Amino acid sequence: MALTRHAYAKINLTLDILGKRQDGFHEVSMVMQTISLHDVLTFERAEGISVQSDNPLLSDDKSNLAWRAADLMMHTYGIGGANIMIEKHIPMAAGLAGGSADAASVILGMAELYGLDVPQEELADLGGRIGSDVPFCVMGGTMLAYGRGEKLRRLPDMPETWLAIAKPDIDVSTAWAYKNYDEKGTLRHPDNTRMERAIESGNIDDICSLLCNVLENVTMDRYDEVGQYKRCMLEAGASAAMMSGSGPSVFAICDGREQALKVRERVAGLGGASFAVHTVGRIGF
Numbered sequence: 001m002a003l004t005r006h007a008y009a010k011i012n013l014t015l016d017i018l019g020k021r022q023d024g025f026h027e028v029s030m031v032m033q034t035i036s037l038h039d040v041l042t043f044e045r046a047e048g049i050s051v052q053s054d055n056p057l058l059s060d061d062k063s064n065l066a067w068r069a070a071d072l073m074m075h076t077y078g079i080g081g082a083n084i085m086i087e088k089h090i091p092m093a094a095g096l097a098g099g100s101a102d103a104a105s106v107i108l109g110m111a112e113l114y115g116l117d118v119p120q121e122e123l124a125d126l127g128g129r130i131g132s133d134v135p136f137c138v139m140g141g142t143m144l145a146y147g148r149g150e151k152l153r154r155l156p157d158m159p160e161t162w163l164a165i166a167k168p169d170i171d172v173s174t175a176w177a178y179k180n181y182d183e184k185g186t187l188r189h190p191d192n193t194r195m196e197r198a199i200e201s202g203n204i205d206d207i208c209s210l211l212c213n214v215l216e217n218v219t220m221d222r223y224d225e226v227g228q229y230k231r232c233m234l235e236a237g238a239s240a241a242m243m244s245g246s247g248p249s250v251f252a253i254c255d256g257r258e259q260a261l262k263v264r265e266r267v268a269g270l271g272g273a274s275f276a277v278h279t280v281g282r283i284g285f
Contacts, residue, residue, distance in 0.1 A: 006038040007105035009096040011244040014190035015213040025148040034140040034280040040087040048081045055088040065103035079114040093171040095245030097133040104137035120285040140283030164263035166274040167249040168225035177246035186214040208240035219247040236266035
């Protein structure tokens with residue numbers, strides 16, 4: 001019997017880098033939010049692992065995080081494998097955690113497929129072996145992520161908010177963005193404490209004013225398109241706009257669905273992929 005799950009993308013409401021760790025990773029502190037843009041994964045029990053996708057650019061071997069997640073589940077819990085079909089909607093190399101979302105969906109999907117009685121928090125910790133964003137994608141909702149991004153603290157749910165999101169026709173290497181941040185630094189850092197208060201109070205105006213991503217200027221200095229997309233969204237009436245993760249995707253906070261559609265239509269004229277989406281609460285298991 002086939003099982004289907006959605007793999008939800010994320011945005012960063014804040015992203016701060018606190019320093020370089022001895023293990024080579026960066027110490028970060030960031031507020032992350034699940035959004036309704038998602039891939040669709042279908043699972044069937046199998047002896048081994050098979051990963052297929054409607055996107056020919058997605059690899060079907062162990063370089064794919066979904067494949068690695070399935071392998072990790074098999075070896076950790078002594079279960080069988082799965083045939084996995086991925087219907088891609090989240091742009092790749094976009095700063096939206098598409099690969100991590102797929103890996104998280106595999107972890108949750110295989111646990112359900114084989115009837116595992118395992119706490120969701122344990123599955124999130126397991127996902128940290130695959131990638132820093134995977135634990136958040138397992139849990140979903142609104143969270144403060146710290147450490148290298150794998151440690152999580154649940155925040156109150158952000159009020160449902162409509163967003164326009166666009167990914168220019170460029171790819172940005174996360175490693176490149178962090179390396180260049182090391183060289184350049186930033187003058188402004190997020191105030192995560194105030195962002196938490198704004199989320200708890202449901203004050204969208206405060207949330208908009210507190211958006212901050214220390215990697216944004218690094219990426220914008222190299223790729224003019226990111227700044228162009230931000231300006232286009234703001235000129236179209238968005239309340240605020242910012243790059244997500246290491247980019248190049250940009251999201252805009254909008255006053256309802258109609259405005260999100262309007263902003264999406266305007267920015268679509270610049271090319272790339274664009275979407276009107278909304279925030280999503282914690283992911284069920």
